[in-house]
Amino acid sequence: MPRALFSIALALATLLLAGCAPREGFGIVEGTSPEQAPEPWRVSEATLFIAETGPEQDGAEFLIPDLHATRSTIRLEAVSRRSIAATLACEGPFRIQTADGTARRFSQGRSVDLTLPNRGQGAASFVWQPDSATCRLSWGDDHTVTLRPESEAAPWLAELSLDASLACRTRSTEGLDPLQRMFLDEGPMLQTCPVTPGPVEVLSDPLEALNARIEALTGRRVSRDQLTAGDPDMPLDFSNAPRLELIQLSYLHIRSDFVGYLTARMLAHHAIRGTQVRILATSLLMLEEDRIFYDSLAARYPNIQIQYYQWDYPGIGRPDDVVNQLHRVQHTRAFLALSRDPGRSRYIFGGRNLHDGFFFSEPFDLQDWPFLHTYDEGAFQDLGFYSVYEDVELGLSDDRAVRNIAAHHLALWNRDFETHRAGPLQTGTTDRLSGMRHYLSLPWADGRDQIRWFADAIDAASEEVLIVTPYLNPPPEIQAALVRAQARGVTVRMVVRLESTDPAGFVITALNRRYAAHYAGLFEIEEYFPRPRMMHTKLMVIDRRLAVATSTNLDHRAFWHDTENGLIFLDTPQVGMLLDLVEDYRQTSRRLTADEPLHPLSEVLFNWAWLRSVF
Template sequence: MGSTKVRRPVVGVLIVLLPLLLQIGCAPPAGYGLRDGGVPSTKGANWRSSEATLFLGADGPAQADAVFVIPDLDAHRSRIRIEAVPRTAITAELRCEGRVRVRQAGTPYQPLAPGETHRLTLPPRGHGAATLDWRQGTGACRVDWGDGHSVALRPESTQPRLAAWSQGAVACRVDPDLRLDPLQKVFLDEGAMLQTCPVDPGPVRLLADPLDAFNARIEALTGSKVPRDVLTSGNADLPLDFSNAPRLDLIQISYLHIRADYVGYLTARMLAHHALRGTQVRILVTGVLMLEEDRIFYDSLAARYPNIQIQYYKWRDAGIGGPGDLINQVHRVQHTRAFLALSQEPGRSRYIFGGRNLHDGFFFSTPFDLEDWPFLHTYDEGSFQDIGFYSVYEDLEVELRSDAAVRNVAAHHLGLWNRDVGTQSVGPLRTGVSDRVRGMRHYLSLPWADGRDQVRWFVDAIDAAGEEVLIVTPYLNPPPAIQEALVRARARGVPVRMIARIESTDPAGFIITALNRRYAAQNAGRFEIEEYFPKPR
């Protein structure tokens, strides 16, 4: 029987099924783990609705030919919020090629004829926005304001190279004639989650050291690393060498939360460099965890470079029917952690994923003194631990460098970005076909859209285990179905081992710690539970 043991620091373990994919935008060539054939869609044309936010600043865009991309792929309509970043009103003029509807904050929609100019008054920050109800047939639009400031709004479908990245397979159909053992059947599962086909991931680098992980991001965007002593200096204006920077079509970063701190500022400087060169930049982050100073910082960045778009993820329910729905608004967040850079240049695309979010506590052991940058977040040691807390985490990330692997896994993240606003579902489910039984896969779960299929997948994987079940997690509170599968595994003689950080340092740590302790006590005689103690940096 298992026992509860306390050991000295254990190196973090991450068991990952990596994504393996097909060539984006064209028939998959040999060697991608796919058979010959197209990637048919399971949904019809224009099946979704989308939304985006165009931020306007008093200083206008940095580019004379600034372009904001309307997310119209597979969309029958797109609501574009036009929002002022400063705390003063902005007067602007809007016109579109085709028919469109527009409304000011708090007023009904008004129809505009093709080419008609409409005067907008955007209220000060925090007091509402104008909304453009764009439809297929509206075409391109333009917004003018201030001292000659202007931005063109163009549908993504008219940007061939950008649109092509979104045309990869996000699901995989497996040859039914393959002879598979139980674990292979789970590995090649065709459930409701998004899953790529098995592929060789190419060169893989494990990023356990936090400075190596941050430098991997710097190298992906600049082509050069920053010396460790310079990186740890806390100088937010440290020199960045872009002389070997790649030409990137798209940068997409996705995290639970992002801060306007030292890491955030250096990242923003790199994003600005590429945005100025025309790269499309997308930031997906959980809205409820963003402080106002964070939002001002990133909204201002997007206003300066309209080809930087931000999605503040928020769970949307049909309505608030009880206390549980109120909690869902806070806890149903997006947990994808990904740093994606796509380039046409061979060997320059990167995908970094794992446990880290994008703020200082995931990369540095102590907060920096950022008083010289008053627009950045200051972590006050010893102060009340709100969502702007500073806590040091030990995590592991994985970097993929293979062009094929990176481009194909990109289909999942682009699919998530282009999800339907109302249902949170991703599609159309362009499907690849595979006869491979080895390799690595990438899974993406949208539990509110796929019926919590991830739970079913874990249950199947545990039920198929024949030698050992190893779980590394900061949270010991599995769903009942997974707990029952773990009990079944132990009953048939399969050891179940867990490595967990029992004592949580999160703001809600008192709840997490209580749940972890209770679970460890209840299962002390059933599973082997090792408590992980972070090693001081």
């Protein structure tokens, strides 16, 4: 489909799917407290990408995600424009399904010849079970990849995944103040035990944020002039690079642009040295040229694994599910690098996605690099759009704090692919009354508990609730908590963005402007629009003591549908650092008034209950 028609198709799909609008609560289970789940308890999936030229490393290995898995389905997918003849053999029995749908079972020690269709024409897959043991795929001129279970090939990674605490219990909350009790919340939403955050860098400057990533993977920063020159082949010095066990990237959106290529070069350096690299992104937002770029990277280095997240809940079979498959996305953020060397682990978290629009004010001309994509600054409401965002991230370097957070990202990666639930859940205990926690929201698995948490946190406020958000369509429970706070004398202040140039931005802008028109007379609402950039930051600070830096927008979609995560701080220096950032925003913001004009479509779209529920 030509990209210029994407927004039209999106609008038509929205109208057609309205007749299949999901019933309230569809796909959502009741929230329950985390508990130890039986094992094995899940099914897993992974994709091994294959290139005609083979992997660029000797003894290439691909880890089978076997942790707690009754079975694992491994897709064998060619990135080439021609089909590939291959042979698969396993030490134990296995089942295979070829691209034409033929399924066969093979006994111990058998091998099977199969053809992997050219790119875009399907894939073969095989079902691995614990007794399948080690497998081997071979093709072409002695190209091979050994497929080994993760529990055997990377025991250190398996240990971290299996033994880390995904939830936390407090020994007592007696005598605590409301914000302390909120910080030590034990609801169904997954939250790590509190830790001391250690050194935290506020990365509001986009080039500093990009440089923090470069330093995390190379051990050195580069000059701002080098970055702004936009040369994808710029020199990178790996002489001080850390030894990394794991690199895990989690974003809504990644692209094959300047930032994407720099990142790929750094990932390749570590992958060829044996580091396990994992990339989690949203399937729906990936252009074909982006997929080709990242799939080819994974084919060159099979220890780079990619999950293109797409909601798929087998067995429901109702039209409702079509909406969720098109709408629910992977919205967590993480740039995670784990090292066994003290002080070399890094975690970068915030609202940014991994593409040039979050780091540079104009797109680079990348025509001399045909494997990259030059995004069109003038593109309107399609997946090839180039918008410039202003955002903030936090950079953590404390070993314990980073590994504490890694548990949640590993759990999301190792989720059950049939239900999208994470677990089994190890539960820790704590006596700490302050520090930092990481949360992971899976709304269909925890009963949308993030809504309850935000509402309870607002209810705990005694002086001020400060919210920074680019989206203004809060769930009713959170809106009610804000109104209650204002009624009891708490200052409710919002720093917002009203205009949106995101895909489907006409809906977002209409809902934002409706909220502003209705509530600017009740709350203190300020519009921050640092043109040509769009504010994309998501923060909440309560009573200048509790701060939440989050991927979660203040809208129904974030709380009802998408994977989300965040960092919660109580009585730490980071709260003041985030408040200083917001004060910088406010220096150039516009205070909205009670007579703020409505968007022409505001009431129509808001009163369309289903549409409001998915935005």
